[in-house]
Amino acid sequence: MIKNLLLVVCTVGLFVAAMQREHTYGTNPASTQALADSVDAETGLALDPNFTIVKAQCTGCHSPKLILQHRFTRDEWLSKIRWMQRNHKLWDLGETEKTVLDYLAKHYAPSQAAYSRREALRNVKWYKLEK
Amino acid sequence: MNKTLHNRRGFLKKSALTTLAGIVGTEIVFAENMPKNHVPLAFEEGLAGKHPDMIVLSDKPWNVETPPHLLDDAITPIERMFIRNNGLAPEEKIDPKAWTLTIKGESVKAPKTYTLSELKTKFKTYTYQLVLECGGNGRSGFVPQTSGNQWDQGAVSCAEWTGVRLKDILNDVGLKDDAVYIGYYGKDLHPSRDPSKVVISRGVPIKKALEDETLVAWAVNGQELPLMHGFPLRLVIGGWPASVSGKWLHTIAIRNKEHDGAKMDGHSYRVPRQPIPPGEKLAETPENFRIIESMPVKSLITYPKSGAMLDFGKTLSLRGHAWAGDFGIKEVQVSVDYGATWQKANVQPPKNRLAWQHWSAQIQLPKKGYYEVWARATDANGITQPMVIPAWNPGGYLNNACHRIAVKAV
Incomplete structure (x- = not known):
């Protein structure tokens, strides 16, 4: 594995690489929607008083991106918790289950956009085609 | 892994910097200028050797897709191949010399184990260009949204795979007449880190398994497999959901019934036998859901x-x-x-x-x-x-x- 790692870093300045990574993370449209006034820099999750509990309960086993990619109703989020408890050894969340659900339902609920079989192309970055 | 790299103020720990300096072979200049909580590329194993414009959908487990314009090559370069993992890549050091493949199950006459070097020398080697596409490629287009990685359209590749035909191996092992399905087992780690849990164990009907192009492969595009693509050995079965092409392959079971491994059940890699309205719930029984076989045009x-x-x-x-x-x-x-x-x-x-x-x-x-x-x-x-x-x-x-x-x- 170290050998693979070496390939990546051998010539690229780490600071440059750092900036590129920041950029790449931002290209997933689902994760860049401004859903909260502010987001946690490490996880990308919305900051509010319940954030710390959500981070502790939800990001130990999986990437926060699994949350950021999704928009579910409260019942659907609950079914994900139950599924993880059945299949992935998620512990009983106890009283914090309500806190976690409040947070997810508030920040990561389905959008009210009209149903579209093919929506308009978004975020096109125009460039001059020379060839 | 990432958490242990940073101190409580979000800067890289001295020990992490020392490790990094060892890897790079030089001091990390301007380390104090790195953004807080930033994980240097070297620690991001899923992106090792990958093009900088690859899109990370998840980093635990690693799921990375390719923007369509990066798929312009006739044969997809490794740096542009999408990654879809259900679990974590093996963490123990892999010694290819010690790696074995075991063929077992109800429908083998007797189980047999081969070392990797035996596979390479005992059987004829073949190379094929094979399309691997995630069954969920395009998932982000569905409304209402469904669970899983929200792939756009880049969870597909067509690389050149080298290995031996599974049918040659099975011919050497000897099958009973009642073989109907195969199921693979790999050394990936369950996201819960419970070593007793199988991450994913899928397969194909024996007819598909015995096709010429079904390979047990150790190389892609002329190089040994990268870790994220199954080093040192994987199944490669083109044209079907790529989840049948098991990585870090150590065992193939020859079954006398449809394989019942992890992610063969429920709605995993299955679709309703009869079409349903968008968003409708359907009991996840084999009567209601069929296994996805050949992928669509x-x-x-x-x-x-x-x-x-x-x-x-x-x-x-x-x-x-x-x-x-x-x-x-x-x-x-x-x-x-x-x-x-x-x-x-x-x-x-x-x-x-x-x-x-x-x-x-x-x-x-x-x-x-x-x-x-x-x-x-x-x-x-x-x-x-x-x-x-x-x-x-x-x-x-x-x-x-x-x-x-x-x-x-x-």
């Missing part, structure tokens, strides 16, 4: 990248690939008027069965303005890609709707 526009502006009057050269699971491509067409009229593209024959086919077309835009260029492929059975999103299903699989790019004549 699909195509991509890989050149130009979406957003091209060209001078009015100039010819627009387009190209891409088309594929259709177990079948060949009969025709590819392009449209710049939302499907009102179509123009035939040139389509090349595949390098081998189960490889994608390259297409190209030259078009003239009729006046200045904004266009969408749409491509649609038709398979050998006469089945064409839909322009709209196809049948909604609870797992969000099999979205083979046409790809399109934005273009302006200026």
Whole structure:
């Protein structure tokens, strides 16, 4: 594995690489929607008083991106918790289950956009085609 | 892993910097200037050797997709191959010399184990270009949204795989007459880190397993497999959901019934036997859901990248690939008027069965303005890609709707 790692870093300045990574993370449209006034820099999750509990309960086993990619109703989020408890050894969340659900339902609920079989192309970055 | 790299103020720990300096072979200059909580590229194993424009959908487990314009090569370079993992890559050091493949199960006459070097010397080696596409490629197009990685259209590759035919191995082992299915087992780690849990163990009917192109592979594009793609050994079964191409392969079970491993059940890699309305709940029984086999007809526009502006009057050269699971491509067409009229593209024959086919077309835009260029492929059975999103299903699989790019004549 170290050998693979070496390939990546051998010539690229780490600071440059750092900036590129920041950029790449931002290209997933689902994760860049401004859903909260502010987001946690490490996880990308919305900051509010319940954030710390959500981070502790939800990001130990999986990437926060699994949350950021999704928009579910409260019942659907609950079914994900139950599924993880059945299949992935998620512990009983106890009283914090309500806190976690409040947070997810508030920040990561389905959008009210009209149903579209093919929506308009978004975020096109125009460039001059020379060839 | 990432958490342990940083101190409580979000800067990299001294020990992490020392490790990094060891890897790079030099001091990390400006370490104090790195953004807080930033994880240097060297620690991001899933992105090792990958193109910087790959899109990370998840980093635990690693799921990374390729923007369509990066798939322009005839044979997908390793740096542009998507990664789909259900679990974590093996963490123990892998010694290829000690790696073995065991064939067992109800339908072998007797179990047999081969070392990797025995596989390489005992059987004839074959190389094929094979399309691997995630069953959930295109999932982000479904409304209402379904669970899972929200792939756009880049969870597909066609690389050149080298290994031995599974059928040659099974012929050497000796099968009973009642073999109906195979199931693989790999050394990936369950996300819960419980070593007793199997992450994913899928397979195909014995008929598909015995096809010439079904490989037990140790190389891709002439190189040993990268860790993220299954080092040192994996199954490669083109044309079906890529989840049947098990990575870090150590065992194949030959079953006398449909394989019942992890992710063969529920709605995993399955779709409703009868179409249902979008969003409807359906009990996850085998009576209601069928296993996805051959993937549907699909195509991509890989050149130009979406957003091209060209001078009015100039010819627009387009190209891409088309594929259709177990079948060949009969025709590819392009449209710049939302499907009102179509123009035939040139389509090349595949390098081998189960490889994608390259297409190209030259078009003239009729006046200045904004266009969408749409491509649609038709398979050998006469089945064409839909322009709209196809049948909604609870797992969000099999979205083979046409790809399109934005273009302006200026």
